[in-house]
Amino acid sequence: MNLLNGNEVSKKIKLEIAERVKLLKAQGKKTPHLAAILVGADGASMTYVAAKEKDCQEVGFDSTVLRFDASITEEQLLEEVIKINNNPEIDGLIVQLPLPKHINEKKVTETISYKKDVDGFHPMNVGLMFKGLRTFLPATPFGIIKLLEHYEIETSGKHCVVIGRSDIVGKPMFALMLHKNCTVTVVHSKTKDVSAFTKQADIVIAALGIPGFLKAEMVKEGAVVIDVGITRVDDATAKSGYRLKGDVDFDSVAPKSSWITPVPGGVGPMTRVGLLLNTLEAMELYK
Ligand code: GUN
Numbered sequence: 001m002n003l004l005n006g007n008e009v010s011k012k013i014k015l016e017i018a019e020r021v022k023l024l025k026a027q028g029k030k031t032p033h034l035a036a037i038l039v040g041a042d043g044a045s046m047t048y049v050a051a052k053e054k055d056c057q058e059v060g061f062d063s064t065v066l067r068f069d070a071s072i073t074e075e076q077l078l079e080e081v082i083k084i085n086n087n088p089e090i091d092g093l094i095v096q097l098p099l100p101k102h103i104n105e106k107k108v109t110e111t112i113s114y115k116k117d118v119d120g121f122h123p124m125n126v127g128l129m130f131k132g133l134r135t136f137l138p139a140t141p142f143g144i145i146k147l148l149e150h151y152e153i154e155t156s157g158k159h160c161v162v163i164g165r166s167d168i169v170g171k172p173m174f175a176l177m178l179h180k181n182c183t184v185t186v187v188h189s190k191t192k193d194v195s196a197f198t199k200q201a202d203i204v205i206a207a208l209g210i211p212g213f214l215k216a217e218m219v220k221e222g223a224v225v226i227d228v229g230i231t232r233v234d235d236a237t238a239k240s241g242y243r244l245k246g247d248v249d250f251d252s253v254a255p256k257s258s259w260i261t262p263v264p265g266g267v268g269p270m271t272r273v274g275l276l277l278n279t280l281e282a283m284e285l286y287k
Contacts, residue, residue: 001254001255001256001257001258001259001260002151002258002259002260003259003260003261003262003266004147004148004151004224004226004259004260004261004266005262005265005266006143006147006261006262006265006266006267006268006269006270007265007269009146009147009150009269009270009273010143010269010270010272010273012150013146013273013276013277014055014058014059014273014276017059017273017276017277017280018058018059018060020280021059021060021061021280022060024283025060029283029287030089030091030283030287031060031061031062032061032062032091032092032279032280032282032283033061033062033063033064033089033090033091033092033279034052034056034061034062034063034064034090034091034092034093034094034118034275034276034279035063035064035065035066035084035090035092035093035094036049036052036053036063036064036065036066036093036094036095036096037065037066037068037077037080037081037084037093037094037095037096038065038066038067038068038096039067039068039069039070039072039077039095039096039099039100039103040068040069040070040099040100041070042098044232045096045097045098048096049065049096051272052094052272052275053065055272055273055275055276056276056279059276061276061279062089064090066080066084068080070100072100072103073102074102074103074104074107074108077095077099077103077108078107078108078111081093081095081108081111081112082111084112084116085111085112085113085116090116091116091118091279091282091283091286091287092116092117092118092275092278092279092282093112093113093116093117093118094118094119094275095108095109095112109121109122110122110123115282115285115286116282116286117136118136118139118275118278118279118281118282119136119138119139119275119278120135120136120137120138120139120142120172120278121138121167121168126167126172129172129175129176130175132175132179134285135285136278136281136282137172137176137274137278138168138169138172138274139271139272139274139275139278140168140169140173140207140228140267140270140271140274141169141172141173141176141274142176142274142277142278143267143269143270143271143272143273143274144173144176144205144226144228144267144270145176145180146270146273146274146277147226147261147266147267147270148180148224148226151259153203153224153259155177155180155181155182155203156180156181156182157181157182157183158182158183158202158203159182159183159184159185159200159201159202159203160177160182160183160184160185160201160202160203160204160205161184161185161186161187161197161198161200161201161203161204161205162174162177162184162185162186162187162205162207163187163188163194163198163204163205163206163207163208163213163214163247164186164188164206164207164208164209164228165186165188166207169207169228170186170188170207171186173205173207174186177203177205182203185197185201188208189208194218195217195218198214198218198219199218199219199220200220201219201220201223202220202223202224203223203224203225203226204219204223204224204225204226205226205228206225206226206227206228206229206246206247206248207228207229207247208229208247209229209231209247210229210231210247211229211231211233211245211246211247212245212246212247212248212249213229213247213248213249214227214247214248214249214253215249215252215253216249216252216253216255216256219253219256219257220256221256222256222257222258223256223257223258224257224258224259224260225248225253225254225257225259225260225261226260226261226266226267227246227247227248227250227260227261227262227263227266227267228246228247228267229245229246229247229248229263230244230245230246230263230264230267230268231244231245231246231247232244232245233245244263244264244268245263246261246262246263246266248260248263250262250263
């Protein structure tokens with residue numbers, strides 16, 4: 001068993017991004033600028049946005065966080081998005097999800113200019129991605145591809161089973177692994193016998209959000225196992241009162257796998273790097 005070390009790989013990519021930013025600055029070009037909108041005070045969302053701000057600082061990007069009370073109306077929020085769309089200083093915009101129930105997430109996502117949609121959630125960018133054309137790739141699938149590439153994991157002709165069909169991970173992962181010449185199967189909550197598929201997989205990508213779901217008896221000897229899950233489970237011994245648990249039962253699956261991502265320190269840091277790469281890409285594509 002070998003670890004796919006997202007902490008290490010993300011550090012290396014961040015150094016490369018920082019070099020590119022220095023070069024842009026030396027050439028008199030604009031500093032990449034990422035903006036995030038945070039609505040309300042959801043604990044996980046606040047943590048993610050703070051992490052994104054820190055990442056920007058580390059690589060030399062400018063960053064702006066706009067915070068709004070959960071009572072903001074949909075109309076007001078859409079106005080804020082449009083203001084950023086029209087602000088030439090800002091290259092990328094993310095609106096942290098989830099949004100309060102009275103706001104239509106789809107409407108907000110579709111109001112972000114596709115040229116600044118560094119989450120890759122806009123239908124225009126989803127379409128470009130599915131066609132294999134240059135665009136922003138959703139950060140988690142993008143990060144996973146970068147991780148596989150870093151470790152030179154063979155994908156061509158391999159059977160990849162993706163567990164989960166979310167717009168953010170499962171569906172884009174399907175497209176990207178297909179582009180990497182995998183035979184791809186997507187299994188989900190209505191699949192009759194998930195195990196029958198995962199047992200055949202050369203590469204398993206677990207993105208369903210059920211901690212410890214993938215057990216040793218569900219994977220084949222030598223499989224590559226990617227764990228996207230980051231569920232917070234109570235842990236009285238942790239300072240925060242919780243710890244992160246993946247969708248893979250690491251202790252039982254790891255000895256059977258050829259490569260596996262830990263949680264934390266696997267996919268999470270790679271997702272963060274995906275967003276930074278997209279922000280650079282926004283400058284290259286649209287400036
Ligand atoms: N909430 C959970 N994951 C994400 C993400 O990738 N982007 C945004 N905007 N919100 C999220």
